Amino acid sequence: MQKIAELSRRGAAAELGYRNVAQVLRHAVRWDLKTARQWVARAEVLAREVTPFGSVLEAELPVTAVAVAEGSLSGEHISAVAEVMKELPPEAEAPVVEFAQAHEPSAVRAFGRELAYRLYQRDAEPQEVVEQAPVNRLRMEWKGEQLEVWAKLDKVAGAKFEAMIDPLAKPRPTTPEEGVDPRSRAEREGDAFADLIDLMLRADRLPEHGGEPVTLTLTMSYENLAGKTGFATLDNRVRVPATLVRRLACNAGVIPVVLGGRSEAVDIGRKARTFPAAIRRLLVARDQGCTFPGCDRPPKHCDAHHVKFWSEGGETSVNNAALLCRHHHTLIHQSDWEVKLHNGIPTFVPPAWLDPDRTPRTNKTHRTGRHAA
Incomplete structure (x- = not known):
């Protein structure tokens, strides 16, 4: 111990x-x-x-x-x-x-x-809670590196929200690599909330903000992004580490801001989804869900991951992509796990400390026949 x-x-x-x-x-x-x-x-x-x-x-x-x-x-x-x-x-x-x-x-x-x-038997009894009128309330506050969210919804909105969270919050399947899902119910529902946000960002109909669709803008130097160092800055001045930016760059609406030597914005590219709908449809047909060994998350819960990182010049094509759920997408970007395409099938190589032989592994959970894509 x-x-x-x-x-x-x-x-x-x-x-x-x-x-x-x-x-x-x-x-x-x-x-x-x-x-x-x-x-x-x-x-x-x-x-x-x-x-x-x-x-x-x-x-x-x-x-x-x-x-x-x-x-x-x-x-x-x-x-x-x-x-x-x-x-x-x-x-x-x-x-x-x-x-x-x-x-x-x-x-x-x-x-x-x-x-x-x-x-503690002599402690005072808690006072009776007076039921409040049904109203919808939401409070958000940044505490350090996390956004704390508190919400109170009426019966109808609450039922809708619960119906959306429940299927996303089910435990991950038991696998030889990761065992049973260890997350508590609160942790699973928190991750489900984050997944729901990703699903909404991929939706076609979202309210506009400042005259354009909702956009997440991160600013950092390309050298730091490619070198996995430093941090990016959001519009609200919150700092985001480079490792997370690299994951976001795989499958998000991105506005590249190129900085000059004195950090002047010298070029602003147009917003474009890194993986267009046509390529994503091919990935769904080929991968049929998260490609990490043993994971059964369906395609709608997955990001399209650049096998050769976008920040390192990786092209946006079906031959340089694999579907990964948010959990395994993060693991690939932050650990020594590697993903490669072998005959069109995403293949994962474990870290040397875990498997000295680094024997490649594939996901056999989904149906076979990915070559059809």
């Missing part, structure tokens, strides 16, 4: 192009992502931390860490103790660990709930 915690502290996941250490463990030791996340969470609460000044900080659950070192608690017990301690003060850890050493994890959770009730 100490090694897992060390991987987290060193930022190993980002160096390898993965979102977090759990995803690295999933591919490295073939754990399903749920198990990997559990072990990462356990490592984080048990491991000591060394500050940049050399000071050693105690573990979040020091009593539990001692019991684990003695071999008296299993992994499931660690998770149970960590779960109940979220609702308890630090001084309650000792009796919880003592109970855990003699009982199964489910009993530890029940013991924790009972202990929390006894500690």
Whole structure:
């Protein structure tokens, strides 16, 4: 567990192009992502931390860490103790660990709930919530690098929104490469909301803004885009890293802004969809969905990805493209996975750290016969 915690502290996941250490463990030791996340969470609460000044900080659950070192608690017990301690003060850890050493994890959770009730039973009861008149409200606020969205919809609008989100939020299929979908319901619905935004941006009928269809404008130097360094700037001055810009450039309405040596805008190209409808139809006929091994996302949930990156001179053609869902499109741009076309079939080469032989893999989930395209 100490090694897992060390991987987290060193930022190993980002160096390898993965979102977090759990995803690295999933591919490295073939754990399903749920198990990997559990072990990462356990490592984080048990491991000591060394500050940049050399000071050693105690573990979040020091009593539990001692019991684990003695071999008296299993992994499931660690998770149970960590779960109940979220609702308890630090001084309650000792009796919880003592109970855990003699009982199964489910009993530890029940013991924790009972202990929390006894500690907080004198708290005031929550006031009754007064039902508000049905109105539609939306609030958006940037917090750091994320946009926080809060919405309240009436019954009709809410039902429509739920009907659109539900099919997009279903779990990804279980695959040998990635195991079962580890995302919580909230995470799946959040990703579904992002997918819905992508679907709307590809729609033909959208309201105009400033006299032209809704457009996302990013400004950065071509050298930074090609070199995968630096960042682009949105109209609202939010910075976007170059790796994300490269993914957006694969399948979006793009307005190229060429900057001179002093950052003067010397040329502004016209907006054009990188992959026109005719090419996308051919890709749908050939790929029939996301081409990453084991993924079953349908074409409408996919972007068209340049096999040779657009920023590196890759042409916009069916012979230089593959359909990828948003999750796997991001993975391809941020990790050492490679995609190539072999006899017209998108073929994926895993990173060397995952497969030293780098054996090519294809998606056998969709129907065969892609050569027809």
